[in-house]
Amino acid sequence: MTKTTSLDKNKIRILLLEGVHQSAVEHFKSAGYTNIEYLTTSLSGEALHEKLRDAHFVGIRSRTQLDDAAFEAAEKLNAVGCFCIGTNQVDLTAALKRGIPVFNAPYSNTRSVAELVLAEAICLARRVAEKNARAHRGEWDKSAAKSHEVRGKTLGLVGYGSIGSQLSVLAEALGMNVIYYDIITKLDLGNAHQVESLDELLSKSDIVSLHVPETPQTQWMIGRDELAKMKKDAILINASRGTVVDIEALEEALESGHLLGAAVDVFPVEPKSNKEAFESPLRRFDNVILTPHIGGSTMEAQENIGLEVAEKLVTYSDNGTTLSSVNFPEVALPAHPDRHRLLHIHTNVPGVLSEINRVLSEANINISAQYLQTNADVGYVVIDVDKAYGPKALEALRQVPNTLRVRVLYS
Ligand SMILES: NC(=O)c1ccc[n+]([C@@H]2O[C@H](COP(=O)([O-])OP(=O)(O)OC[C@H]3O[C@@H](n4cnc5c(N)ncnc54)[C@H](O)[C@@H]3O)[C@@H](O)[C@H]2O)c1
Numbered sequence: 001m002t003k004t005t006s007l008d009k010n011k012i013r014i015l016l017l018e019g020v021h022q023s024a025v026e027h028f029k030s031a032g033y034t035n036i037e038y039l040t041t042s043l044s045g046e047a048l049h050e051k052l053r054d055a056h057f058v059g060i061r062s063r064t065q066l067d068d069a070a071f072e073a074a075e076k077l078n079a080v081g082c083f084c085i086g087t088n089q090v091d092l093t094a095a096l097k098r099g100i101p102v103f104n105a106p107y108s109n110t111r112s113v114a115e116l117v118l119a120e121a122i123c124l125a126r127r128v129a130e131k132n133a134r135a136h137r138g139e140w141d142k143s144a145a146k147s148h149e150v151r152g153k154t155l156g157l158v159g160y161g162s163i164g165s166q167l168s169v170l171a172e173a174l175g176m177n178v179i180y181y182d183i184i185t186k187l188d189l190g191n192a193h194q195v196e197s198l199d200e201l202l203s204k205s206d207i208v209s210l211h212v213p214e215t216p217q218t219q220w221m222i223g224r225d226e227l228a229k230m231k232k233d234a235i236l237i238n239a240s241r242g243t244v245v246d247i248e249a250l251e252e253a254l255e256s257g258h259l260l261g262a263a264v265d266v267f268p269v270e271p272k273s274n275k276e277a278f279e280s281p282l283r284r285f286d287n288v289i290l291t292p293h294i295g296g297s298t299m300e301a302q303e304n305i306g307l308e309v310a311e312k313l314v315t316y317s318d319n320g321t322t323l324s325s326v327n328f329p330e331v332a333l334p335a336h337p338d339r340h341r342l343l344h345i346h347t348n349v350p351g352v353l354s355e356i357n358r359v360l361s362e363a364n365i366n367i368s369a370q371y372l373q374t375n376a377d378v379g380y381v382v383i384d385v386d387k388a389y390g391p392k393a394l395e396a397l398r399q400v401p402n403t404l405r406v407r408v409l410y411s
């Protein structure tokens with residue numbers, strides 16, 4: 001179905017879930033968007049669909065699942081903002097085929113995750129988690145047994161993207177040796193070096209830290225066999241996604257004493273809000289640091305993310321720019337003073353651009369500027385026309401076969 005959107009800013013409804021930082025709300029308001037619904041929790045099922053029905057823009061974090069059914073319910077949705085790095089919670093194809101770009105904040109919490117992991121690495125190497133738990137129970141466990149400096153130890157990073165590489169630099173500053181495994185050939189930072197296989201990384205590292213996205217390839221990437229390949233008394237840290245590690249296998253490796261300890265920030269199933277109880281078979285281990293998915297939860301990161309993603313949504317809404325969208329053809333657009341701008345999103349099949357130009361020419365509409373970008377599935381054409389032609393051009397574009405969505409942005 002062809003969708004047309006052309007609204008005053010105060011009628012554009014923005015739904016923000018999961019307590020995104022107030023910097024986002026402030027940015028929307030300063031850009032003239034005042035129709036904002038702000039919720040601190042995530043939503044699912046019918047409650048989510050109900051809220052999405054009227055929303056033009058939605059902002060979420062890692063917990064809200066936007067699947068095909070959610071997009072089907074979101075009839076008016078123009079764009080999604082993930083106020084985080086991960087976008088695995090969004091069905092990006094379902095969004096794309098409806099002409100909906102998805103944005104995220106790819107770097108704003110990188111440093112926060114890297115600092116947390118480094119702190120955990122030191123705490124686990126010194127057995128602080130266990131000693132702290134014991135001290136809380138009134139036990140005095142003063143001993144150097146199995147407590148080590150991290151200096152001179154090998155940190156193995158699985159995934160050498162933004163977080164892995166930032167961690168690499170910080171760890172080297174502490175005198176650690178860094179090796180990493182990645183499916184892409186990467187530029188080594190400092191003295192770090194890439195190894196050929198995951199097995200090689202597991203067998204050589206004193207501390208293994210995971211920094212891969214959730215994909216079919218990374219699902220249950222660390223299971224019984226992989227844990228067995230880790231050195232005796234090694235440490236595992238997972239601040240990536242809960243589906244990367246088989247928790248039962250990790251439980252066994254801890255139970256048997258094969259691992260010295262672990263830190264886990266992300267879980268296959270996580271509570272939807274702070275009011276829900278947290279269940280995990282790892283809760284019984286003193287030598288495991290469990291954190292409630294707080295890798296990116298610092299004031300600094302959240303404020304930056306709020307601003308960054310709100311800016312991307314406002315820019316798309318005001319100007320049509322899709323730069324840095326994770327699923328959509330990327331177009332960087334100049335301002336369009338004294339012109340109406342038409343955004344035409346269509347299924348990428350042959351002939352759509354010529355049909356667009358034909359209908360505009362037949363309607364005697366002069367094009368001031370035109371921009372086009374496509375990916376394999378979707379084409380995005382942006383057309384600036386004289387103000388007098390806005391409504392007429394909109395009507396003409398709606399008739400073009402394979403149109404997914406048309407919007408007009410008034411200047
Ligand atoms: N705990 C948290 O709060 C938190 C915060 C931010 C990010 N994260 C998670 O961390 C992940 C990594 O973040 P990033 O910013 O470093 O992402 P990134 O995209 O910059 O880096 C990911 C790296 O993993 C590599 N990779 C992908 N699949 C792989 C595989 N099968 N084997 C080996 N390497 C593989 C990629 O090539 C890339 O270099 C995010 O996708 C997100 O899920 C968690």
Ligand SMILES: O=C(O)[C@H](O)COP(=O)(O)O
Pocket residue numbers: 061062063083084085086087109293294295296297
């Ligand atoms: O992908 C991310 O950036 C992290 O997992 C953080 O997610 P959050 O915003 O839900 O804390």
